[in-house]
Amino acid sequence: MAKQDSTDTPKKRKTGSTLVWGLLVLIMLGLGGFGVTNFGGGITSIGRVGDREIDVNEYSRALRQQVDQMSQQFGMRLTLEQARAFGLDQQVLRGLVSKAALDNETARIGISAGDATLAAEIQKMDAFKGTSGAFDRETYRFALERNNLTEAKFEEGMRADIARSVLQGAIVGGFTAPAAYTDTLAAWQGETRSFSVLPLSEADLAAPLAAPTDAELQAVYDAQIATFTRPEAKRITYAALHPETLAPTMPVDDAAVKAAYDARIAEFMVPERRLVERLVYPTEDEAKAAKARLDAGEATFEQLVGERKLALTDIDLGDVSRDDLGAAADAVFALTEPGVAGPVATDFGPALFRMNAVMAAQETTFDQAKDDLKAELQLVAARTAVSDEFEQINDILASGADLEDAAKEAGMELATLDYSAETPSEGITAFQGFRTAADALQEGDFPEAVELDDGTIVALRLDETVPPTPIPFADAKAQVTEAWKKDALAKALAARAAEIRTAVQGGASLGSFGIVSASRNMTRDGTLEGLPPDVLKAAFGMKSGDMQVLALDGFVGLVRLDEVTPATTTGEDAAALHDSIAIRARRDIAEDAFTLFSDALGLEAGIELDQTAINAINAQMQ
Structure with missing residues (x-):
């Protein structure tokens, strides 16, 4: 099982961590045998450090995992070529060379993990626990099989990882941050x-x-002519069939319009509503006493709410209709202006209701709504009709007809525009589908129909590339x-x-x-x-x-x-700042020392890389 790429930094080094977590990621994501393809043609390694080979599949897995992680960070799928532009392949390679150098050194000086240590590490892994929460051998076997690993191969890797962690611990342990360094940084940071x-x-x-x-x-x-220069643009001719254009011609009978009105009657016949708050009390006597204090001016409604250990947001019912209020409806709707009604018995107990605003009923008759409803139904029908034309338009284009003839035959709008990434999002360029198609358009591409979010069908042709052009001074x-x-x-x-x-x-x-x-x-x-x-x-x-x-x-x-x-040198905050600086300094020193050590191991043992093998793997992963 291959490790994820690592620079072997001390803060990430735990016994068995790299190999184990690489496996856990695969298991949890259900990737099965992801990345464990055996590269043929006799290639088994991409190089060696001393006597330790760097396995070809280990490089492939580590590189794929890093590409996947970077893709998640960018929110889009990256190609290997894009990842390599960030130096990801070299980062993976450095990590594997460092790992091989450590493996070579642990073998040379005889560091190894015993059976008891290995068993303890494996049994602690959640990925190998059964339903009882304890280590389960069948779960262990199945997890390894899913990842194309034998027990012997996995345990060999675990032993190597444990041995590396022992060596690394010996290297990075015991470093301290110089007092003068931490004091100076604390004084600078705390000022x-x-x-x-x-x-x-x-x-x-x-x-x-x-x-x-x-x-x-x-x-x-x-002096600023570059600012007043239009960028390079694509001169694009497009043919578009818009549902909005077709909609007025679509037949819709009155019965369908009336059915739509009846189906949405709640939208057109909105009953009178009130903005209401409900303050519930444990007993009716307490509710009556509160109402009496309110009426006498001895307390405000807000004070009553506070006495109940509540906030106004806790009692807000929003805008409600008579049907929403149940038994309290008559009392609340009897108020013609803002005020407090009650107490009224409710399912939650006796309550006071404060009415804050009257929202008048809104009634829209069928005659008032029918024109808008008809237009909506026509647009729906037009979108269906346009969608039905999609294949026919593509067939016309595929037959060799140019865009002008296709537009004429299919009744499409024909227009030309100069498009670049800086083109304002207005009209047809406001649709992401159009911009995506325009961005991808290359010279010589045949027009193909594309459906936009509003149902419009559009086909594009690149006429020419317009070079950057200064905007005339007058414009x-x-x-x-x-x-x-x-x-x-x-x-x-x-x-x-x-x-x-x-x-x-x-x-x-x-x-x-x-x-x-x-x-x-x-x-x-x-x-x-x-x-x-x-x-x-x-x-x-x-x-x-x-x-x-x-x-x-x-x-x-x-x-x-x-x-x-000046920075404070006493107190908890000062101590915390000083400690955090010391911890960072200690970590940085340890990381530098470990990097120098692993680099020295590689140089001493000798590093051989097979660039031909590396290139072959990269080519298969494109």
């Missing part, structure tokens, strides 16, 4: 800062921006003006911020220039509501008392650092 921010907007300028001249706009257009002028204004405003605000900084440094109050946002005792990983993250970053790069003009994308303002508070 807090208090600062004031004065955001500036166009209203803070002494005078509004002057209108740009055509020459200024032309200069912006020329882009509005966008150019926006770009000019954004740049001009940022410069004007930065100049105004510099003026304010000079004034404040001369004794003026920062608050006299606008509303100042004060942030107190902020940590490096804190968040600022309504301000860009770079404001916090800037504050931690300043000295106490400094004032900085900050010009960011969409933000210009002044930041003044008011106070730097």
Whole structure:
């Protein structure tokens, strides 16, 4: 049974963990013999480290598992070629080489797992437990058979995994983080800062921006021509048959319309309703006493709810009809304006009912609804009719007819558009089915019918690829003006911020220039509501008392650092921070040491990789 790829980091290394969890994943997912295909042609290994071979099937399984995991992370099925672009094959290979180097070393120095240790590890595995919760030999045998493993092969792998964990434990154990390192990081991480921010907007300028001249706009257009250039696009001719277009021609008799009205009568005849809350009491006397206090003005309804240890959301019934209220209907519907009725006996006990609003009955007669109902039925019929045309349209296209002839014969709309990923989602390009088909369309492809979400049938043809083309200045002028204004405003605000900084440094109050946002005792990983993250970053790069003009994308303002508070060295929070830094440092040091050790083992033993075998496996997995 192969392991999942690993860099053999200490935090993941537990006795038997890699081999065992690889098996458990397969068992739980019910993948059976997934990835255990034996690659033929005499290929049994992809290389060796010392005397230890790297099995071809082990590489195949590990690579497939990693591709599957990455596919889940991306939310789509990745090809091996896509995964290799992320270096996944090299990551798998490094893990297997490291594993083989450790196996070679454990064999060389004589580390092995005894029968008792092996049995204890296997018996602890949930995958091998029967219905009683204890280890069951038949379950064990069946699980191994499902994964094309013999007991001898599995147990051999388990012994090797246990031996590796013993060797690794000896390597990574005992590391400590240097005190100077952890103290320095804790002081840096625990430091807090208090600062004031004065955001500036166009209203803070002494005078509004002057209108740009055509020459200024032309200069912006020329300097940012890439911004005002349409991307490469596909010029696509499409033929579409829309249910909405066909719907008005579909015959629908009055009887069908009346039947639809009767079937949805509750939608057209909505009875009067009330917004109601129900407050239940244990006894009628308590309910009456509460109502008396309410009527006398001694308590509000909200106070009565609080006394019952309830919230208004607990008693809210929403909008209800007379039928929904049962015995309380008469009392509640007798109220013509918001108020409290009761007590009324209910299935839950005596209750007070507060009515908050009257929702008048809504009645739509058949004559009022019939036109809309007829249009709906016509659209349903049109969708059916269009769907029935799908095969016929494909047959017309398959017969060699061009898109224009097919559109004419099938009564389809014919149109042409320039499409790219940046094309706005409007009209037919609002449908994902159209965009997917357009994205996949290649030169020379024959048109095929595609059904969209609304029932429309469309067929596409790529006429040509339109290269990136600058938008004419006249057409882009509005966008150019926006770009000019954004740049001009940022410069004007930065100049105004510099003026304010000079004034404040001369004794003026920062608050006299606008509303100042004060942030107190902020940590490096804190968040600022309504301000860009770079404001916090800037504050931690300043000295106490400094004032900085900050010009960011969409933000210009002044930041003044008011106070730097050193990290607290006592208390639970300080101890927890120090411990977490020490743990991370210890882990990082151990990981580095283990990586260096396993690399050294491989170099000492000698690494041989058969690239031809690796390429052959990769080719079969495409």
